Amino acid sequence: MSSKTSKVALTRDDGKRLDGRADDELRPISIEAHVLNDADGSALVIWGKNKVVAGVFGPRECVPRHDQSPYRAVLRCRYNMAPFCSLEEHGRSGPSRRSQELSKVISEAFENVVIAESYPKTAIDVYIDILQSDGGTRCAALTAAAVALADAGIPMKDMLSAVAVGKVEGRLVLDLSKEEDNFGQSDNPMAFASRNGEVLLYQMDGLLTREEVKAGIEMGHKASREVLKLQLDALARVYEQPHETTVPLQLAPGQKFAPPQPA
Amino acid sequence: MSRIVFPGEVIAEKPVRASYTYTDGEKTYATVISLMSDDGKLVPLEGPYEPLAEDVVIGFVSDVRFAGFTLDLGAPFTGFLSSRDTRIVLALGDIVQVRILNVDEVKTIDLGDGRKLENGAIEKISPVKVPRLIGKRNSMINMIAHATGCQIIVGRNGYIFVSHTGNHALARQAITFVAAHAHTSGLTDRVAAMLSEACGRPISPDVVPAPAPAPAPSGGYGYFGGSGGREYGGRREGGSRGGHDSRRREGGYREGGSRSSSGSQDGGRRPFGHRRENPGEGSNAQHSDQNKAQNTDNQTPAGQGQENPSPPRANDQTNEGQSQ
Structure with a gap:
């Protein structure tokens, strides 16, 4: 997440980005809901080279008791990077300063969305694990968690979809990859409510001008509608094609999730 | 559509x-x-169990205390079966069928009418799929019980007790199948086909024989107290549908636990809930074997119809509507 200024070239000779995308193009995203049999709701998001799985448990009894509220359910998201998810500084497991921050901001984003008053004294636990990371994991994590919560049947006012907008070599670009995140000028993850496009999360690492922020939110909101469509498709697929949960984690290029057909 | x-x-x-x-x-x-x-x-299509008074649920003992037993109901909240309300003695892990007496505003669940269930295990499904598992007039659950020879008791919370008698592996498979396909139509026929193939004999939801002591048209096989309040879907002969039952759940599903078995071994038992003190109040009291036949048509227990005019819980009725 450091915005080191460096001489690394982030634009190819043909004007495209390093992975061949246009400035306002998302990476390929696959979402599959209901991937874990024993969680109340779950989702797997493969977002470019990111692989994120989210599992929802609850509402269930809140332990420790001092966390519980007599008025509402507490929403506890735990963002965790697997020790094998990347090289470099993320290659250690356990709570770190970074993962605690992400757990907190993700929980707070969802507190605007989940209708928690129906379940006093309980906790809704959302476990988000990053299996493989390549920049933009918090957006993938938010997206996965939203699908998992909907899959669990937790009452929500909205779906939530997230995307990052950043600045690379003076241009606003959508959905930063790891290189663009590390060596670009700015990274702004943002999350939107599906119903009215409200901004539920906005973080800024590296500076943007006011105009750029405005344009960036516009760009992010447009892209979040695409993400939302994929989220809803994944949820609908659970019921259109009931199947046992078997998901290939490694997809061949161009391959889409194809749930096994019922016999 | x-x-x-x-x-x-x-x-x-x-x-x-x-x-x-x-x-x-x-x-x-x-x-x-x-x-x-x-x-x-x-x-x-998915969601946690919302406890309601008068639901019959199945749980297991998660804590034994001086004053009673804490039961895990698969709900967001645990239930408490007070020693005052029951005479049975339970140990950790025992499976119990209970009725919810009361749920207060902080969702403390008081339980009563406990009955220990032995020689069986709990199969868990999502509580929103329970009406589908029971089927119209218990057709689905009776068919599964009949085909497999298991005693199956359905708790409204999505915990299903399946006895170890009979082909319980097949019963579990059928229950899981119903849960996975609960939102599709024509499910009863597909389950019938699946059971027929597994059993090597034709199984149909229609030819399930009625229990000997109760030749009621609506009565299921080996099914106790199956009048009035038990019928999911509200298709009651007596024209008593809707109206009188203004609880959230339309169709008057008051007792929750649909009890179904392969018949003979349960023939003489008294129905669950016979110990209630005021026989006029709850529908339980009317469910003894001898008056079962004449009471099948219309049961509107006094004093329960008017309270709580909240919207109906839609799942029971609509799920039923798709089944054929």
Whole structure:
């Protein structure tokens, strides 16, 4: 997440980005809901080279008791990077300063969305694990968690979809990859409510001008509608094609999730 | 034709009071992933169990205390079976069928009418799929019980007790199948086909024989106290559908636990809940074997019809509607 200024070239000779995308193009995203049999709701998001799985448990009894509220359910998201998810500084497991921050901001984003008053004294636990990371994991994590919560049947006012907008070599670009995140000028993850496009999360690492922020939110909101469509498709697929949960984690290029057909 | 709606999706352009929705003053939105029927009712496809008084549920003992037993009901909240309300002695892990006496505003669940269930295990399904597992007039659950020779007791919380008698592996398989395909139509026939193939003899929801002491048209096989309040879907002969039962759940599913078995071994037992003190009040009291036959048509227990005019819990009825 450091915005080191460096001489690394982030634009190819043909004007495209390093992975061949246009400035306002998302990476390929696959979402599959209901991937874990024993969680109340779950989702797997493969977002470019990111692989994120989210599992929802609850509402269930809140332990420790001092966390519980007599008025509402507490929403506890735990963002965790697997020790094998990347090289470099993320290659250690356990709570770190970074993962605690992400757990907190993700929980707070969802507190605007989940209708928690129906379940006093309980906790809704959302476990988000990053299996493989390549920049933009918090957006993938938010997206996965939203699908998992909907899959669990937790009452929500909205779906939530997230995307990052950043600045690379003076241009606003959508959905930063790891290189663009590390060596670009700015990274702004943002999350939107599906119903009215409200901004539920906005973080800024590296500076943007006011105009750029405005344009960036516009760009992010447009892209979040695409993400939302994929989220809803994944949820609908659970019921259109009931199947046992078997998901290939490694997809061949161009391959889409194809749930096994019922016999 | 019903369609799937997602949280935050507009289901009406004006404020409407309905289950599983909310309104911002202008429009109405869904809150959970649901099937929306043409009349705008939502049937949730997934979701936690919402405890309601008078539900019959199945749980297991998660804590033994001086004053009673804490039961895990698979709900967001544990239930408490007080020693005052029961004479049975339970140990950790025992499976119990209980009735919810009361749920207060902080969702403390008081339980009563405990009955220990032995020689069996719990199969868990999502509570929103329970009406589908029971089927119209218990057709589905009776068919599974009959085909497999198991005693199957369905708790409203999605915990299903399956006895170890009979082909319980097949019973579990059938229950899992129903849960996975609960939102599809023509399910009873597919389960019948699956059971026929597994058993090597034709199984049909229609030819399930009625229990000997109760030649009731609506009575299921080996099924106790199956009048009035037990019938999911509200298709009652007596024309008593709707109206009198203004609890959230239409169709008057008061007792929750549909009890179904392969028959003979349970023939002489008294129905669950016979110890209640005021026989006029609850529908339980009317369910002894001898008056079962004449009471099948219309049961509106006194004093229960008027309270609590909240919207119906849509799942029972609409799920039933798809079954054939």
